[in-house]
Amino acid sequence: MVEAVLEYRQIEEAYGDAKEKHLWLKARERFTSETHARPDRDRYRNAWLKRFKARRNVRESANCKELHRKRRPVKAASQNFPHGLIVAVQRMIELLELPPGWNSYNARPISKENVKFALSLLGQAMRADTPAPTVIPMVRGGVQLEWHTGGINLEISIYSPHEASFFAENLRSGGDSIEGEPNLALLRPWIDRLSR
Amino acid sequence: MSTFCLEHFPDDSSIADTTDLLRRIPPWHFIRDDNLGVVRPSSAAFEDDADGDPMSVYLSTLLVANHRESASVLVGHTGYALASITAGLARQKNQTVCPAPLPEEASHSVVCGDKRSGGRNSAKKVFAHSARWVIPPSDGFVQR
Numbered sequence: 131m132v133e134a135v136l137e138y139r140q141i142e143e144a145y146g147d148a149k150e151k152h153l154w155l156k157a158r159e160r161f162t163s164e165t166h167a168r169p170d171r172d173r174y175r176n177a178w179l180k181r182f183k184a185r186r187n188v189r190e191s192a193n194c195k196e197l198h199r200k201r202r203p204v205k206a207a208s209q210n211f212p213h214g215l216i217v218a219v220q221r222m223i224e225l226l227e228l229p230p231g232w233n234s235y236n237a238r239p240i241s242k243e244n245v246k247f248a249l250s251l252l253g254q255a256m257r258a259d260t261p262a263p264t265v266i267p268m269v270r271g272g273v274q275l276e277w278h279t280g281g282i283n284l285e286i287s288i289y290s291p292h293e294a295s296f297f298a299e300n301l302r303s304g305g306d307s308i309e310g311e312p313n314l315a316l317l318r319p320w321i322d323r324l325s326r
Numbered sequence: 327m328s329t330f331c332l333e334h335f336p337d338d339s340s341i342a343d344t345t346d347l348l349r350r351i352p353p354w355h356f357i358r359d360d361n362l363g364v365v366r367p368s369s370a371a372f373e374d375d376a377d378g379d380p381m382s383v384y385l386s387t388l389l390v391a392n393h394r395e396s397a398s399v400l401v402g403h404t405g406y407a408l409a410s411i412t413a414g415l416a417r418q419k420n421q422t423v424c425p426a427p428l429p430e431e432a433s434h435s436v437v438c439g440d441k442r443s444g445g446r447n448s449a450k451k452v453f454a455h456s457a458r459w460v461i462p463p464s465d466g467f468v469q470r
Contacts (some may be wrong), residue, residue: 223353231353234403238376266368267354274370278359285369285451287442301361303380309445 214262215252218275221265222249228267241271247291248273255317260325282324288310327420331438335380337422343414347423347437348396348460353405356463362455363465367409369454373441380438385425386410388433390414396460399431408461411453419449 147311225240232239252263263275268289275286281302288294298320299307310316327337353409355371374381384399400406421439428434441449 228354232354233371234350234406235382236375236377236379239412262358264368266357266370268370269373269376271376274368276357276360276368281361283361283446287370295442297451298445307446317353 151226160170185270210258212252212256212258212260215249215256216258217262218265219249221262222273225265225267225273231264232267233269235288237267237269240267240273241290243291244273244288247294248275248286248288251275251286251288251312251317254314255321257321257325277324280324282320284320284324286317288312327422327439331380331422335422335426335436335438337417338424340424341385341387341413341425341435342365343412343417345413345423346410346460347383347413347416347435348386348389348399348408348410349381349383350399350403351407351409351455351463352403353407353463356407367407367454367457369448369450371409372411372450372453372457374438380424380436381441382426383411383423383435383437384431384433385435386433392432394433399433400461405464407459407463409457410460411457415452415456416449419452421449 148279222240222245224265226242226245228237228240230239231237235306248265261277263277266274266276268274268287270289272287272289274288275284277284282298282300284296284298286296294312295309296312296316297307297309299305299324306322308316336393349367349371351367351371355368356365357368358365372381386396389396389398396408400408416423416437416439419439421437421441423435423437425435437450441453446449
């Protein structure tokens with residue numbers, strides 16, 4: 131029995147030594163491959179650097195105005211994004227967290243479907259320069275979007291994705307007003323008037 | 327006036343037209359109206375309850391009779407403001423004003439009637455534009 135244990139220990143020690151040796155060899159191999167120059171790798175690296183510099187020179191040369199011009203639409207696209215929409219999204223996220231009874235009179239929590247509908251409507255109707263609407267929660271889980279600026283009063287009440295109403299008036303043109311369902315054809319002229 | 331309101335929440339003619347009806351306004355219903363240059367309640371603050379019950383208000387006359395401050399109806403409601411419309415205005419917009427005392431609030435009443443239809447002249451819009459602040463909102467609670 132004692133002999134068997136001793137034999138097992140010898141095997142274990144031998145295995146440990148072998149493992150240590152293997153790891154050391156592996157580390158040395160990695161070290162030498164990283165520190166010693168390798169002509170094939172250097173050749174590829176130099177070729178890549180050459181191509182990179184050539185491309186940079188082309189970009190910076192006076193002859194590449196066309197290239198720069200082609201990049202402009204990317205910038206323009208970000209400029210056309212309605213930043214008021216971001217404000218509205220942030221507000222709607224807050225509203226989704228309202229607990230039942232948030233108005234102290236048994237109001238329902240705001241429904242995700244109504245928020246989705248409101249965002250989709252805003253996404254289609256808002257321009258880059260449209261001010262952010264004031265987003266108001268409604269007692270039955272709906273959302274009301276309001277603008278009261280520039281002589282325009284515009285209110286979109288979303289009771290559900292299937293029941294919504296829209297009211298707009300221009301205080302500067304003698305109270306010219308309209309009301310109905312908020313379709314894009316009706317909304318857009320009023321959103322344009324609101325936008326700067 | 328709707329038959330439902332006349333049957334279930336009949337108008338109490340003993341409430342004078344000049345009586346202030348107080349309504350708690352949560353911070354989510356404060357709105358900055360640049361056209362008027364004021365912060366006022368949104369029209370969404372003057373809708374009937376989600377369970378179909380008519381809009382709750384508190385009779386200022388009963389609060390005074392019970393030697394209570396208006397602010398007492400805001401106790402426990404941080405950030406809320408208190409707005410008032412008159413009973414006369416509610417009646418002009420085809421609403422009934424009916425006392426509905428609660429065990430914990432004797433001045434509780436309801437304003438019953440259609441508040442949505444009528445566009446710019448809908449009851450909820452008229453109330454929102456005519457409401458007077460009894461306890462105005464704190465600046466920190468008004469949306470930018």
